[in-house]
Amino acid sequence: MSDKIKVSIIGAGGYTGEELLRILVNHPKVEIVEAVARSHKGEKIGEIYHHLNPHDYDSMLFTDKTDYSAELYFVCLPHGESMGVVADLIGKGKKVIDLSADFRIKDVSTYEKWYVPHSAKDLIEKAVYGLPELNGDKLKGSELIANPGCYPTGALLALLPIAKEIETKVIIDSKSGVSGAGRSVEEEMTEFCNERDFKAYKIGSHRHEPEIKQGLDFVSGNDFSVTFTPHLLPVFRGILTTVYVTLKDNSTLEELLEKYTVYYMDKPFVSVLGEGEMPSISSVTMTNNCHIGVYVADNGCDCVIVSAIDNLVKGASGEAVQNMNLMYGFDETLGLK
Numbered sequence: 298m299s300d301k302i303k304v305s306i307i308g309a310g311g312y313t314g315e316e317l318l319r320i321l322v323n324h325p326k327v328e329i330v331e332a333v334a335r336s337h338k339g340e341k342i343g344e345i346y347h348h349l350n351p352h353d354y355d356s357m358l359f360t361d362k363t364d365y366s367a368e369l370y371f372v373c374l375p376h377g378e379s380m381g382v383v384a385d386l387i388g389k390g391k392k393v394i395d396l397s398a399d400f401r402i403k404d405v406s407t408y409e410k411w412y413v414p415h416s417a418k419d420l421i422e423k424a425v426y427g428l429p430e431l432n433g434d435k436l437k438g439s440e441l442i443a444n445p446g447c448y449p450t451g452a453l454l455a456l457l458p459i460a461k462e463i464e465t466k467v468i469i470d471s472k473s474g475v476s477g478a479g480r481s482v483e484e485e486m487t488e489f490c491n492e493r494d495f496k497a498y499k500i501g502s503h504r505h506e507p508e509i510k511q512g513l514d515f516v517s518g519n520d521f522s523v524t525f526t527p528h529l530l531p532v533f534r535g536i537l538t539t540v541y542v543t544l545k546d547n548s549t550l551e552e553l554l555e556k557y558t559v560y561y562m563d564k565p566f567v568s569v570l571g572e573g574e575m576p577s578i579s580s581v582t583m584t585n586n587c588h589i590g591v592y593v594a595d596n597g598c599d600c601v602i603v604s605a606i607d608n609l610v611k612g613a614s615g616e617a618v619q620n621m622n623l624m625y626g627f628d629e630t631l632g633l634k
Contacts, residue, residue: 301328302625305363307382308373310334312476313396315346316614317371322353324618324632326625330367334359365389369624371617372396376504377413383441384417392624393441394617400424400443401508411504427620428453429629430564431516436623444620447473447612448505448527451538453512454567454587455604458560459542459553460516463600468541469509469525473608474534474578493531500526534609535578540602547597554591561589565630566611566619576605583607585615585633 304321308314309332321327337345337359343352345359363370369392372379379397386393402408405418415421425435427442428450436442445453452469472495506525513521530537550572561567567587570576576588584607592601606612615633622629 301326302369302621303328303330303367304369304371305329305331305333305367306371306373307333307363308396309342309359310336310345311373312609313613313617314371314373315349316609317373317617318342318346318354319349320610320614320618320632322349326627326631327621329354329357331363332357332359333361333363335361365391368392369394369621371614371621380415380417380420384420387420387423387441392439394427394444394620394624395424395441396444396613396617398443398446398504398508400441401426401445402511404511407507407511411507426512427616428512429616429619429623430454430561430567431457431512433623433629436620437626439624442617442620442624444613444617446505446508447536447606447608448503448525448538449508449512450612450616451536451587451604451606451608452509452525452540454606455538455540455589455602456513456542457516458557459544459600459602460513461518462546463517463542463544465517465519465521466543467513467521467523469523469538470528470541471525471536471538472528472530473536474530474532476534476609495528495530497526497528503527530578532578534607535582536606536608536612537576537578538604538606540604542600542602544598544600548593548600549597550591550593553593553600557589557591566633575603578605578607581605581607581611583610585611585619587611 306314306317338361342354372395376398380399424441424443425439427444448471510523557569566585570590575590587606590603622631
């Protein structure tokens with residue numbers, strides 16, 4: 298009798314679903330029993346994703362609906378579409394890790410302001426916000442995990458160690474590879490990459506802004522003002538986030554690096570770089586790692602923190618697998634090293 302968790306991926310036709318297929322096929326505690334992707338119904342996984350070894354999937358076919366045979370469901374559907382599917386699965390006693398924003402924002406009115414009317418409000422409090430470096434202890438045994446957004450993951454990891462020690466005005470400047478926009482705009486993004494352009498977008502109106510603020514408010518107990526500006530880079534994957542803050546009390550770089558090192562000492566996927574070092578996207582691509590660099594101005598209070606993650610791994614599917622490991626009490630690095 299197999300001791301593996303039977304897993305389904307709903308929305309396996311998108312980038313995050315594809316990444317989950319890539320990661321989970323080698324996970325020693327997982328059996329993928331279903332890959333739901335309406336646009337690929339009846340097609341073989343290996344014939345759609347040519348870089349994945351078809352022998353790993355034993356000729357598994359994409360399906361257009363679930364048969365509820367799995368124990369755990371990764372739901373990779375668009376915001377607004379996910380909530381109804383999640384409610385159905387939870388109602389049937391299934392465990393869910395949701396990669397949409399539908400259960401991340403705890404205040405319903407805030408969610409509905411930035412997204413759509415919510416049809417499963419009763420599940421919002423039940424959902425655990427799945428940033429492992431913040432809520433690791435709360436994830437064990439949970440039934441519903443709200444996987445964080447990619448930009449909030451990079452921004453919050455840059456700020457968690459000092460959230461209580463900074464002034465409440467934060468400026469965040471993030472640059473993402475075009476895969477963050479999703480496969481639905483792949484053609485437009487490919488054209489964008491071919492132009493080798495670089496631009497800011499959705500200034501003051503990006504949906505991840507309230508999620509970042511929610512995380513900072515929760516950790517610090519304060520009411521933060523967040524200015525968040527995302528940019529599109531002419532690369533496929535990765536996020537580089539630069540955060541500008543002012544410390545309440547002066548600090549040396551050595552003191553600040555010590556705080557970061559201590560905070561992330563037992564967090565296996567976060568590395569704090571040494572004095573004078575700053576992270577790069579290339580150093581974290583295709584990994585679940587986050588690299589962090591810190592700078593303190595001569596005045597001892599103005600700080601710049603830089604983080605780098607792969608938006609499809611630590612910013613989405615890899616973090617979801619890390620959350621699954623914690624949910625079931627596994628070593629959180631299982632299947633991710």
